[in-house]
Amino acid sequence: xxxxxxxxxxxxxxxxxxxxxxxxxxxxxxxxxxxxxxxxxxxxxxxxxxxxxxxxxxxxxxxxxxxxxxxxxxxxxxxxxxxxxxxxxxxxxxxxxxxxxxxxxxxxxxxxxxxxxxxxxxxxxxxxxxxxxxxxxxxxxxxxxxxxxxxxxxxxxxxxxxxxxxxxxxxxxxxxxxxxxxxxxxxxxxxxxxxxxxxxxxxxxxxxxxxxxxxxxxxxxxxxxxxxxxxxxxxxxxxxxxxxxxxxxxxxxxxxxxxxxxxxxxxxxxxxxxxxxxxxxxxxxxxxxxxxxxxxxxxxxxxxxxxxxxxxxxx
Amino acid sequence: xxxxxxxxxxxxxxxxxxxxxxxxxxxxxxxxxxxxxxxxxxxxxxxxxxxxxxxxxxxxxxxxxxxxxxxxxxxxxxxxxxxxxxxxxxxxxxxxxxxxxxxxxxxxxxxxxxxxxxxxxxxxxxxxxxxxxxxxxxxxxxxxxxxxxxxxxxxxxxxxxxxxxxxxxxxxxxxxxxxxxxxxxxxxxxxxxxxxxxxxxxxxxxxxxxxxxxxxxxxxxxxxxxxxxxxxxxxxxxxxxxxxxxxxxxxxxxxxxxxxxxxxxxxxxxxxxxxxxxxxxxxxxxxxxxxxxxxxxxxxxxxxxxxxxxxxxxxxxxxxxxxxxxxxxxxxxxxxxxxxxxxx
Ligand code: HEM
Ligand code: FES
Numbered sequence: 265x266x267x268x269x270x271x272x273x274x275x276x277x278x279x280x281x282x283x284x285x286x287x288x289x290x291x292x293x294x295x296x297x298x299x300x301x302x303x304x305x306x307x308x309x310x311x312x313x314x315x316x317x318x319x320x321x322x323x324x325x326x327x328x329x330x331x332x333x334x335x336x337x338x339x340x341x342x343x344x345x346x347x348x349x350x351x352x353x354x355x356x357x358x359x360x361x362x363x364x365x366x367x368x369x370x371x372x373x374x375x376x377x378x379x380x381x382x383x384x385x386x387x388x389x390x391x392x393x394x395x396x397x398x399x400x401x402x403x404x405x406x407x408x409x410x411x412x413x414x415x416x417x418x419x420x421x422x423x424x425x426x427x428x429x430x431x432x433x434x435x436x437x438x439x440x441x442x443x444x445x446x447x448x449x450x451x452x453x454x455x456x457x458x459x460x461x462x463x464x465x466x467x468x469x470x471x472x473x474x475x476x477x478x479x480x481x482x483x484x485x486x487x488x489x490x491x492x493x494x495x496x497x498x499x500x501x502x503x504x505x506x507x508x509x510x511x512x513x514x515x516x517x518x519x520x521x522x523x524x525x526x527x528x529x530x531x532x533x534x535x536x537x538x539x540x541x542x543x544x545x546x547x548x549x550x551x552x553x554x555x556x557x558x559x560x561x562x563x564x565x566x567x568x569x570x571x572x573x574x575x576x577x578x579x
Numbered sequence: 580x581x582x583x584x585x586x587x588x589x590x591x592x593x594x595x596x597x598x599x600x601x602x603x604x605x606x607x608x609x610x611x612x613x614x615x616x617x618x619x620x621x622x623x624x625x626x627x628x629x630x631x632x633x634x635x636x637x638x639x640x641x642x643x644x645x646x647x648x649x650x651x652x653x654x655x656x657x658x659x660x661x662x663x664x665x666x667x668x669x670x671x672x673x674x675x676x677x678x679x680x681x682x683x684x685x686x687x688x689x690x691x692x693x694x695x696x697x698x699x700x701x702x703x704x705x706x707x708x709x710x711x712x713x714x715x716x717x718x719x720x721x722x723x724x725x726x727x728x729x730x731x732x733x734x735x736x737x738x739x740x741x742x743x744x745x746x747x748x749x750x751x752x753x754x755x756x757x758x759x760x761x762x763x764x765x766x767x768x769x770x771x772x773x774x775x776x777x778x779x780x781x782x783x784x785x786x787x788x789x790x791x792x793x794x795x796x797x798x799x800x801x802x803x804x805x806x807x808x809x810x811x812x813x814x815x816x817x818x819x820x821x822x823x824x825x826x827x828x829x830x831x832x833x834x835x836x837x838x839x840x841x842x843x844x845x846x847x848x849x850x851x852x853x854x855x856x857x858x859x860x861x862x863x864x865x866x867x868x869x870x871x872x873x874x875x876x877x878x879x880x881x882x883x884x885x886x887x888x889x890x891x892x893x894x895x896x897x898x899x900x901x902x903x904x905x906x907x908x909x910x911x912x913x914x915x916x917x918x919x920x921x922x923x
Contacts, residue, residue: 364797
């Protein structure tokens, strides 16, 4: 399903540390769609050579839909996303964003929420805290950072949530002992981690070692989601070639060229759009076809040709 | 085109419920083909034609006042048909906000919502209600927020918590279910509450449906149709009141079929609740007696074939077996036996 884009204006840019900037995004009119704690949006960044799609967690209070706030860390080897955000974007600029979606929601059955943030990974938890406070939920936040570099929100957090906050500044050689932290929790506790890949691995390792069931361990997953890549498709019987761009589905490309394919869910589950292909490396993303069927059929609403490849459809 | 409400009709005792010809024309006839089998028949809920049941997210029709009155009767006897577990409080407010904003913008002649920060005023002209309240503060409403708003809307509601890769029935208002019960299903997950359904599990229908539902995004609702049959226009066929309606199946005769037997279609609509990330599942039930249905001969023709060829397991599950043969016989005269019926 393609989500319709929303146009927003950058109404405030705040430099929080040398490498972290916060952006306030406001609607052109009215309010923005509501969102839940842990939600992210995708920004479409018009960099000089192409439109980059980048996902960022919303860090503002879900009760406030007058604007969204996100924070971006400048990555040293940035291929353009964070560099553009830091150098190419200023107050008054307009951007397109997707409506919020959530792959990192707090688990309502948890009796205690254990939040572990590394550096810029603090952002989704900022949207948790407002809601947790209001609902009097039991939680604690462990925040590891490098003082003066990635400690963007530590002052605010100390003021508002000091009793629940534990900080670890690597400049001061303060270490977060995950093994000890996770060995001291009751079975009603859920752990949430957001930050560098190695922090996530350490948390998973410590949790496994202490016999936590996987359903109690949560991490922000959107960073791993594969974006679409452009590819070519040939329609064997119609004798036609189409270019499928990175931001459209194969189904949409077929429709745009006047080829009607039966479809219903547009999300890879109903089975309606199954199409036979004759050649090509297919990136199957559906939940309908069996592995055996996938050698002959693909679901164009979600599946694509591998990057830069060409697939031939029996159409 | 404004909705006009019928004088109060009943869904019990003397069963005065009837459809006007306008309601018959917009009835969501559920069969795209001459045969029926379970499938993942879910589609994006795009805005439908003006006047159709698909025009708005929440369809209000001529039976509005009658259905609201029926819900009140059920709740009077059995207040537990509305359930909100403590962790669903935010989702209950979310539901109230979603319903109020859509009703007010889709039916401005009947519903008005005025908001200033968390100070809200809700006006329901159809029921002559006016309520000023503080959003998020349940003490400023006459009852719990999900109950408050769903007492003023047609259709049942299940509010699903999403966690552990599943959906959990942790809140709802269910006064007119087709032979199930919110009390029994409370706290169950998607796989558990669907356990009684035959065949579909093996076909993989539920695994695929669940995946799809968990990905529903804010402002991208989806819908599907489901169907069964009910003897008499009885909305409340909840499992726990089976003793009140189960025996009516044996009262069907070839003389009274047209008045007694109803096709019951559920327009199921699923929307992500923005603030709580819960999922709203609304079940808007449409009833049509076979006399009314037969005013559209192509529907009668198609229903004839569907019922005739329906697998026994499905007919048993839907509770049709006792009177299916009678109905098939009654519908036969509408089937010219051409290759396919010409219903849309
Ligand atoms: C999350 C939203 C949903 C809820 C709350 C829900 C609830 C239910 C319930 C309570 C029943 C009755 C089971 C019984 O006999 O006790 C049922 C039946 C059924 N459901 Fe769902 N359901 C949902 C979504 C879906 C979806 C998306 C599908 C898509 C295929 C589906 C397919 C079915 C089927 C095929 C039946 C059997 C109906 C019949 O033959 O009359 N359900 N559902
Ligand atoms: S449209 Fe449903 S699987 Fe493609």
